Amino acid sequence: MSISSLEARELNLYYGNFHALKNVTVRIAEHAITSIIGPSGCGKSTLLRVFNRMNDLIATVRVTGQVLMHGRDIYSRQLDTASLRKRVGMVFQRPNPFPLSIFENVAYGPKIHALVEKHELAELVANSLKKTGLWEQLKDKLNDSALSLPPEQQQRLCISRLLATEPEVLLMDEPCSALDPIATAKIEELMLELKDKYTIVIVTHNMQQAARISDFTAFMLLGELLEFDSTSAIFTNPQHPKTQDYVTGRFG
Amino acid sequence: MNRPKTMTRSRFAEGAVEWLIRASAFSAIVGLFLIFIFIGKEALPILTSPDVRKEANISKLFLPQDQAHPYSWQPVSEIPKYSILPLFVGTLKMTLVAVLFAIPLALGAALFTSEFSPGWLKEFIKPIIELLAGIPSVVLGFFALMVMASYVQELFGIVYRLNAINAGIALGLAVIPIVYTVADDALTSVPKSYREASMAMGASPWQTAWRVVFPAALPGILAACVLGFGRAIGETMIVLMASGNAAIMSWNLAKPARSLSATIAAELGEVVVGSAHYHVLFFIGISLFIFTFVLNMFAHWFVARLQKKVLGTI
Structure with missing residues (x-):
């Protein structure tokens, strides 16, 4: 297995009394796509949200165990969530660009983290849009509302918005589930391009998608990480019978 | 055979209710219109009636009058x-x-x-x-x-x-x-x-x-x-x-x-x-x-x- 910069060790997470993640240990490979699959309610989105501490926004959450990024515990008190979330970006199920202009959407991260001088902002925005292939289409309408774009471009814009703060990790929570098949294919293509530079973790309901794009696959069931291996191993030679049942479509 | 009868009755009630709520929606507009007409009618002599205009017209209302007190609102003084x-x-x-x-x-x-x-x-x-x-x-x-x-x-x-x-x-x-x-x-x-x-x-x-x-x-x-x-x-x-x-x-x-x-x-x-x-x-x-x-x-x-x-x- 390749180098890992992000890992969870014996992670347990509770929503109030509900034990949502049970003793999860996982090492996310750097510059690769790792997909997390499993039936609804298995905790895959919860696990994803552990890596940027978005679960903190829910008052009743309690976490035990360790989540390490470059060997440092991201749940330690010294670490502030703002700098963590700058390094670990998140793409959501529904494209959620801000109701601002296209330019302001991409400029948002650099502005709140005060990353660049004002005169460098335009260049940074342009570069971020180029990385997702939006620049050519949008360069003449940067002042239009981001909400006027079609869903696929909105999702690309959300990714550009993240890239503007130069994160290391991209967390994607079913990023294509609100998109049609053609748009999905384009976003997948983009993900494959991005994995050279970024570590990508994707939660997906779509097993074909996991098989198509990911290098590693984690299978979760009822809060447990049942199996974690290379994608080809999970799909062709699963060790756990439940994994076998799930990837062959016997339940899910 | 009761069915058609109740149908017509409920349809009638439906129509009545719809008419009623439509009337209430328009009543506000009618009210607004009437208020405008009434107030406008009473204000109009400022522009039209020669008697009123002698005392109060647009220029007296808005333009400066005498040197000492260019803008005064004294409607009940000897010279209003x-x-x-x-x-x-x-x-x-x-x-x-x-x-x-x-x-x-x-x-x-x-x-x-x-x-x-x-x-x-x-x-x-x-x-x-x-x-x-x-x-x-x-x-x-x-x-x-x-x-x-x-x-x-x-x-x-x-x-x-x-x-x-x-x-x-x-x-x-x-x-x-x-x-x-x-x-x-x-x-x-x-x-x-x-x-x-x-x-x-x-x-x-x-x-x-x-x-x-x-x-x-x-x-x-x-x-x-x-x-x-x-x-x-x-x-x-x-x-x-x-x-x-x-x-x-x-x-x-x-x-x-x-x-x-x-x-x-x-x-x-x-x-x-x-x-x-x-x-x-x-x-x-x-x-x-x-x-x-x-x-x-x-x-x-x-x-x-x-x-x-x-x-x-x-």
Whole structure:
């Protein structure tokens, strides 16, 4: 297995009394796509949200165990969530660009983290849009509302918005589930391009998608990480019978 | 065989109800139209009747008259003077104070309850602010006249006990709940996904509120401000009681002021019907009517435009 910069060790997470993640240990490979699959309610989105501490926004959450990024515990008190979330970006199920202009959407991260001088902002925005292939289409309408774009471009814009703060990790929570098949294919293509530079973790309901794009696959069931291996191993030679049942479509 | 009969009966009831609610929808428009016609009719002699025009016409109402007292509102003196500019100035300066006092407070409160306060605290604050809207304006005016005026006078070191600042602040108390309620609704209805996206980028709750939620709610917030402005400009009882009612042509906020609405309220009861004074008061009424109407139309247009811009249909 390749180098890992992000890992969870014996992670347990509770929503109030509900034990949502049970003793999860996982090492996310750097510059690769790792997909997390499993039936609804298995905790895959919860696990994803552990890596940027978005679960903190829910008052009743309690976490035990360790989540390490470059060997440092991201749940330690010294670490502030703002700098963590700058390094670990998140793409959501529904494209959620801000109701601002296209330019302001991409400029948002650099502005709140005060990353660049004002005169460098335009260049940074342009570069971020180029990385997702939006620049050519949008360069003449940067002042239009981001909400006027079609869903696929909105999702690309959300990714550009993240890239503007130069994160290391991209967390994607079913990023294509609100998109049609053609748009999905384009976003997948983009993900494959991005994995050279970024570590990508994707939660997906779509097993074909996991098989198509990911290098590693984690299978979760009822809060447990049942199996974690290379994608080809999970799909062709699963060790756990439940994994076998799930990837062959016997339940899910 | 009962079926068709009940069908027709329910269809008849349906039709009656529909007609009834349609009538009630149009009744407001009819009412508005009739008010406009009536006030307009009584104001018209200022423009048409030679007798009235001798005493009061547009140029006497708006242009400076003699050297010593270019703008005077003295409708019952021996030679009546009907300059309504001091009344406009009075209205505007009190409205200005009210709006400057109320809007920041109301928007701050709305931001707090929609973005920062825990649920139980919002459930506590919101009804209390809205209760303020239920206080009759005569009570607010009484409070401003008897209690607040002394403190305001001392605080700002003003010569006159009743002045535009005092009336403006009291007016602001009436404006706050309106602006607050509408703004809070606008902020609360901003989709959660925007907040999530912003927080996930590492923004603080304040950055999220100020840079994402506030702009997203801007159309609603502006509508709230316009409603508040409209309330302030038309409010009568508070300014009648708390402003000192001196019709002076001065933008000085520390001096007393007389508003258009208070003038109508104070004088219409004693005016000789059909006199020039009578028609001038109606002219003031129609001016207020047109002013708020135009303001509302403009605001409506502007908010719609802004909404389109936010939602990206422009």
